[in-house]
Amino acid sequence: MKVICNRGALSDALMLTSNVVAARTPKPILQCVKLTAEDNTLTIAATDLEVAIRYRDEQVQLESSGQAVIPADKLRDIVRESVDDTLSIESTGDTADIRGQDSHFKIFTQSPAEFPPVPDFSGQPDVEVPAGTLRQLVNQTLFAAARESTRYAFNGVLLVAKGKKISLISTDGRRLAMAKSDLSSDKLDKEGRKAIVPAKALALIEKLVDDPQESVGIQFHENQIIFHTTSATLTSNLVEGQFPPYEDVIPKESDRKMTAATADFLSAVRRAALLTTEESKGVRLAFSKKGLVLTSRSPGAGEATINFPCKFDGADIEIGFNPQFVAEALKVVDTDEISLEMSAPNRPGLIRGGPNFLYVIMPVNLQ
Numbered sequence: 001m002k003v004i005c006n007r008g009a010l011s012d013a014l015m016l017t018s019n020v021v022a023a024r025t026p027k028p029i030l031q032c033v034k035l036t037a038e039d040n041t042l043t044i045a046a047t048d049l050e051v052a053i054r055y056r057d058e059q060v061q062l063e064s065s066g067q068a069v070i071p072a073d074k075l076r077d078i079v080r081e082s083v084d085d086t087l088s089i090e091s092t093g094d095t096a097d098i099r100g101q102d103s104h105f106k107i108f109t110q111s112p113a114e115f116p117p118v119p120d121f122s123g124q125p126d127v128e129v130p131a132g133t134l135r136q137l138v139n140q141t142l143f144a145a146a147r148e149s150t151r152y153a154f155n156g157v158l159l160v161a162k163g164k165k166i167s168l169i170s171t172d173g174r175r176l177a178m179a180k181s182d183l184s185s186d187k188l189d190k191e192g193r194k195a196i197v198p199a200k201a202l203a204l205i206e207k208l209v210d211d212p213q214e215s216v217g218i219q220f221h222e223n224q225i226i227f228h229t230t231s232a233t234l235t236s237n238l239v240e241g242q243f244p245p246y247e248d249v250i251p252k253e254s255d256r257k258m259t260a261a262t263a264d265f266l267s268a269v270r271r272a273a274l275l276t277t278e279e280s281k282g283v284r285l286a287f288s289k290k291g292l293v294l295t296s297r298s299p300g301a302g303e304a305t306i307n308f309p310c311k312f313d314g315a316d317i318e319i320g321f322n323p324q325f326v327a328e329a330l331k332v333v334d335t336d337e338i339s340l341e342m343s344a345p346n347r348p349g350l351i352r353g354g355p356n357f358l359y360v361i362m363p364v365n366l367q
Contacts, residue, residue, distance in 0.1 A: 003089050021072040021073075029069065033072045034067065035067065037066055041060065041062075042056075042058075056232070069109050069115050125217030125228065127166065128217050131209040138206065141177045141179050158195075158196050158197075158246070161192050162193070165181070177359050196238055196240075217229075224237055251360065254343045272295065272296050275303060282364040283320065284318060319349065345363060
């Protein structure tokens with residue numbers, strides 16, 4: 001194999017594929033990327049056996065086709081530190097030679113036959129979503145997925161495609177985020193499709209595309225999901241387990257409702273949180289016809305009181321929330337105004353940001 005590459009394009013491709021290269025593994029080949037040169041394209045593949053990426057780099061000049069498996073970190077660092085506009089990569093036997101105008105690197109390679117198979121996209125997508133829409137859905141839900149949980153399904157995000165709607169839902173047991181959007185067409189049967197997608201795979205979505213108008217094709221398989229763009233294919237194993245019945249968690253009725261500007265409410269919550277600590281994370285929210293008073297108290301830090309004017313309907317109520325959880329939701333809302341619906345101090349609160357985003361948050365005990 002011999003190929004001459006645009007260094008900038010190659011660097012971008014390696015930065016993306018390196019995200020799924022295993023950092024620590026008893027299998028050294030999983031710390032490599034597989035290069036395949038054919039049809040005037042260099043395809044770069046990487047996998048950790050859970051998530052895999054194929055990236056097609058067409059800014060190349062192909063001199064001879066072939067394959068090479070090269071340590072990902074070494075190749076990435078060489079390309080990144082190079083000062084040349086183009087680099088030549090040539091593999092023969094168990095070595096690969098990378099040449100610039102004034103540099104030559106010889107790297108030991110591994111057998112392409114031993115590299116795990118990385119699926120490619122074939123056939124028609126089950127669902128197509130604009131890249132900008134998919135990134136927004138991920139941004140509005142991924143933050144609420146569990147980082148570590150004994151309930152394994154919490155470590156992923158539920159993707160539901162049914163009719164002309166696509167929804168993403170995440171929870172860590174203390175909060176739940178749900179974002180949805182319209183689909184341009186309905187290619188699925190009446191049952192639709194559901195899949196619990198690992199957080200790691202969804203975190204790569206934003207890096208797959210530059211153009212928010214580009215279409216992302218999605219295919220659902222029994223144990224995998226595939227995302228496809230014009231230049232990349234991302235394949236992920238699905239999270240096993242049963243996602244909790246999220247519809248049952250969303251409050252159906254509430255008799256108290258606050259309406260406020262998103263940015264102003266976020267500012268008030270952040271300021272009230274300044275005097276909280278790890279031991280006292282809660283902020284008290286006291287709602288009345290006069291507005292909202294946020295207070296926090298910490299034995300080692302002091303007290304904070306924030307008076308926040310807002311529209312409030314219903315009987316007076318005092319309720320405590322983790323300010324970090326509230327702030328994280330407000331940061332991803334794409335509307336200028338939000339509402340916070342409540343029914344009792346010991347019942348969940350419901351934040352709505354327009355018709356397509358809702359966020360359920362459990363109260364905290366401030367006693």
